[in-house]
Amino acid sequence: MKDADKKRILREMIFYRRFEDRTFEAYMERKIGGFLHLYTGQEAVATGVLEMAVTGQGQKNDYVVTGYRDHVHAIKTGAPAREVMAELYGKETGSSKGRGGSMHIFDASQNFMGGYALVGQPFPLAAGFALGAKHKGSDQIAICFLGDGANNQGTFHETMNMAKVWNLPVLFVCENNQYAIGTRIERSTAVLDQYKRVCAYDMEASQHDGMDVDVVMEASKKAIDFVRSGKGPYFIEFMTYRYRGHSMSDAKGYRTKEEEAEWEKRDPIKIYSERLIKEGIISQDDIKAWEKEIDDEIENDIIKFAEESPEPKVEDLTKYVLDDNPDPRWIGPLQK
Amino acid sequence: MAETAYWEAIRRAHDEEMANDKMVICMGEDIGIAGGTYKATSGLYEKYGEERVIDTPISENSYTGIGIGASMVGMRPIIEIMSINFALLALDTLINAAAKIRYMSGGQLQCPIVMRTPGGTAHQLAAQHSARLARMFMSTSGLRVVTPRGPLDAYGMLKSAIRSNDPVIIIEHEQMYNLKEDIPEEEFFRPLEGAEVVREGSDITLIGYNYSVHLCLEAAKRLEADGISAEVLDLRALKPLDRESIRKTVEKTNRVVIAEEDEAPVGVGAEIMAIILEDCFYALDSQPVRIHAADVPVPYNAKLEKAAIPNADDVYQGALKALGKI
Ligand SMILES: Cc1ncc(C[n+]2csc(CCOP(=O)(O)OP(=O)(O)O)c2C)c(N)n1
Ligand SMILES: [Mg+2]
Numbered sequence: 001m002k003d004a005d006k007k008r009i010l011r012e013m014i015f016y017r018r019f020e021d022r023t024f025e026a027y028m029e030r031k032i033g034g035f036l037h038l039y040t041g042q043e044a045v046a047t048g049v050l051e052m053a054v055t056g057q058g059q060k061n062d063y064v065v066t067g068y069r070d071h072v073h074a075i076k077t078g079a080p081a082r083e084v085m086a087e088l089y090g091k092e093t094g095s096s097k098g099r100g101g102s103m104h105i106f107d108a109s110q111n112f113m114g115g116y117a118l119v120g121q122p123f124p125l126a127a128g129f130a131l132g133a134k135h136k137g138s139d140q141i142a143i144c145f146l147g148d149g150a151n152n153q154g155t156f157h158e159t160m161n162m163a164k165v166w167n168l169p170v171l172f173v174c175e176n177n178q179y180a181i182g183t184r185i186e187r188s189t190a191v192l193d194q195y196k197r198v199c200a201y202d203m204e205a206s207q208h209d210g211m212d213v214d215v216v217m218e219a220s221k222k223a224i225d226f227v228r229s230g231k232g233p234y235f236i237e238f239m240t241y242r243y244r245g246h247s248m249s250d251a252k253g254y255r256t257k258e259e260e261a262e263w264e265k266r267d268p269i270k271i272y273s274e275r276l277i278k279e280g281i282i283s284q285d286d287i288k289a290w291e292k293e294i295d296d297e298i299e300n301d302i303i304k305f306a307e308e309s310p311e312p313k314v315e316d317l318t319k320y321v322l323d324d325n326p327d328p329r330w331i332g333p334l335q336k
Numbered sequence: 337m338a339e340t341a342y343w344e345a346i347r348r349a350h351d352e353e354m355a356n357d358k359m360v361i362c363m364g365e366d367i368g369i370a371g372g373t374y375k376a377t378s379g380l381y382e383k384y385g386e387e388r389v390i391d392t393p394i395s396e397n398s399y400t401g402i403g404i405g406a407s408m409v410g411m412r413p414i415i416e417i418m419s420i421n422f423a424l425l426a427l428d429t430l431i432n433a434a435a436k437i438r439y440m441s442g443g444q445l446q447c448p449i450v451m452r453t454p455g456g457t458a459h460q461l462a463a464q465h466s467a468r469l470a471r472m473f474m475s476t477s478g479l480r481v482v483t484p485r486g487p488l489d490a491y492g493m494l495k496s497a498i499r500s501n502d503p504v505i506i507i508e509h510e511q512m513y514n515l516k517e518d519i520p521e522e523e524f525f526r527p528l529e530g531a532e533v534v535r536e537g538s539d540i541t542l543i544g545y546n547y548s549v550h551l552c553l554e555a556a557k558r559l560e561a562d563g564i565s566a567e568v569l570d571l572r573a574l575k576p577l578d579r580e581s582i583r584k585t586v587e588k589t590n591r592v593v594i595a596e597e598d599e600a601p602v603g604v605g606a607e608i609m610a611i612i613l614e615d616c617f618y619a620l621d622s623q624p625v626r627i628h629a630a631d632v633p634v635p636y637n638a639k640l641e642k643a644a645i646p647n648a649d650d651v652y653q654g655a656l657k658a659l660g661k662i
Contacts, residue, residue: 063409094442095442096440096441096442096444097442097443098442099439099440099441099442100440100441100442104440104441106440106441106442106444106445107444108441108444108445109444113405113408113445114437114440114441114445116433118428118432118433121401121428121429121432121433123398123401124397124398124399124400124401124402124404124405124429125401125402125404125405125408125429125433126405127398127401127402127405128401128402128403128404128405128406128407128408128409129405129406129408129409130405131402131405131406131411132405132406132408132409132410132411133409135359135361135387135406135411136409136410142405154395154397154398155397155398155401155428158393158395158397158398158399159395159398159401159402161393161395162392162393162395162398162399162402165393166390319443320438320439320441320442320443321438321439321477321478322438322478322480322502323438323446323500323501323502324443326500326501326502327499327500328527329496329499329525329527330495330496330497330499330500330525330527330528331496331500331527331528331529332527332528332529332530333527333529333530333578334526334527334529334530334531334532334572334578336530336532336533
């Protein structure tokens with residue numbers, strides 16, 4: 001990989017961290033409502049996997065879908081960060097025109113197929129995108145990011161089975177942060193290594209460190225190549241950790257300070273920046289300079305855009321429920 | 337014109353739409369090699385192959401979800417659910433996903449799926465195979481719900497549903513698959529919106545949908561023998577409802593019976609009754625009457641089942657009540 005790409009990847013992860021931190025502040029100022037789930041700590045997973053996927057090509061992109069912790073996945077797939085922020089602010093200029101909010105970021109122009117609040121629901125949707133891609137003869141694949149907790153839904157088992165039987169081009173990415181809200185995985189799940197669970201469906205699977213973006217990229221590349229070559233679905237598990245609470249209303253009383261400190265030692269941004277400094281690709285000063293640039297961009301472009309954008313009009317309340325321009329031949333009304 | 341059974345009409349609509357557009361696929365349990373529980377997809381597997389006529393495992397929620405996902409990237413899936421009772425397993429993907437994705441995405445994405453499923457009582461299938469549930473779907477924003485009463489609508493509405501850009505639930509009925517009607521041999525479409533007066537009358541209106549339209553028609557015949565002119569309105573679409581046609585017929589006849597095969601609470605009849613009160617209360621000469629199932633899980637025993645489910649005589653008696661004759 002070129003030095004320029006390594007630098008970009010590190011800078012992106014720093015950006016995601018600071019973007020999420022800034023949404024935290026905006027939430028505290030009550031500029032953002034509803035539930036807000038931050039990705040802090042897990043940045044290497046979405047960054048590394050999507051770095052290896054086809055993104056930034058608009059409608060040629062791979063299809064990407066995830067749960068409610070979706071800001072970073074959306075941005076890395078190609079959704080403009082200012083539109084994601086505007087969505088959190090509930091503005092008409094937001095990714096979903098202010099109709100979705102934090103948990104429902106969509107950018108169809110980039111094949112970012114959404115954030116969904118129903119745990120486990122994206123499994124079948126992703127398999128459906130893959131079915132569509134296969135039917136159209138395209139070499140796109142579908143990539144579904146979900147948590148460890150989602151694997152206890154029926155949709156997990158149902159979809160793994162069908163994805164395998166129908167040999168669908170779909171990559172399931174399990175971000176195993178060991179918690180489903182406040183329930184630690186041992187207390188809810190009989191098999192702790194999630195990748196082992198899909199052997200019931202004879203699916204290719206593997207488990208990797210999700211804190212080291214180099215590891216994530218290497219493993220994802222293999223998995224993505226496998227899926228794209230038509231060999232069928234693949235389930236990849238990354239061990240990771242979220243630093244913040246499940247959402248903003250969470251005091252983290254269910255885990256210890258020691259455990260948190262252990263994981264923070266393996267912080268993805270720390271690991272990668274130390275590596276790049278050691279390789280002589282960047283210096284500590286570069287990072288300082290980036291942080292300043294990023295904060296400026298977030299404040300003077302992204303937040304400004306979100307703050308200054310108009311809200312949706314109340315007259316448009318009932319837009320987008322059904323097709324707003326239906327063809328009268330199919331819809332009617334019936335001629336009497 | 338060709339005499340066509342309800343199931344044949346559905347089959348023909350599938351066949352024509354699949355021939356017309358490669359993006360149309362169908363999926364469901366036993367619809368392919370087995371040809372469908374009610375033969376509605378028979379012969380399609382042989383003609384279009386396993387990639388387009390997909391036999392699914394018994395995983396209603398997820399294969400519906402897969403159909404929805406496929407529809408979001410340009411496909412036109414027709415999803416058959418063997419019985420509406422089993423559609424309860426697919427409510428998450430249908431109601432939480434298909435019905436909401438256009439809205440949540442600010443209009444960027446759409447879910448043009450068709451879900452076909454028989455809802456209604458047949459003969460002694462007992463509680464877990466006799467659900468009707470139309471009321472549950474008709475109360476969901478973002479869905480279209482239609483109830484073809486015969487082969488003409490079964491064919492024409494399925495074709496429209498496949499072409500419409502919205503998720504459409506088509507509620508069929510186990511007792512209607514062999515119902516026959518003459519339908520044009522040339523291609524035609526029937527719109528997904530609009531109620532239809534299927535029998536003109538002046539003394540009273542009988543409102544039905546799906547199978548209960550036939551109960552209304554039978555009751556209307558008996559009323560005619562009594563010298564009473566009954567109008568029959570088939571709602572056809574439960575979502576969105578055609579308020580205008582309801583108002584018109586009530587203003588014409590001033591008396592109304594609403595016949596539904598489902599239980600009454602929070603039901604189709606309750607909604608129609610509310611519309612009548614809101615839109616044309618002063619046109620009424622008597623209290624509207626609802627004819628509906630008993631508020632019980634459907635029993636197995638034939639005598640009990642008969643007592644639980646409304647029939648044409650119940651609609652007839654309801655009309656006499658609305659007319660002040662009993
Ligand atoms: C069907 C459903 N059940 C319950 C919830 C409430 N809920 C939201 S997130 C969550 C935990 C999910 O954990 P996991 O899949 O591990 O994802 P993580 O939050 O750790 O990223 C639960 C129980 C929900 N949103 N949807
Ligand atoms: Mg988790």
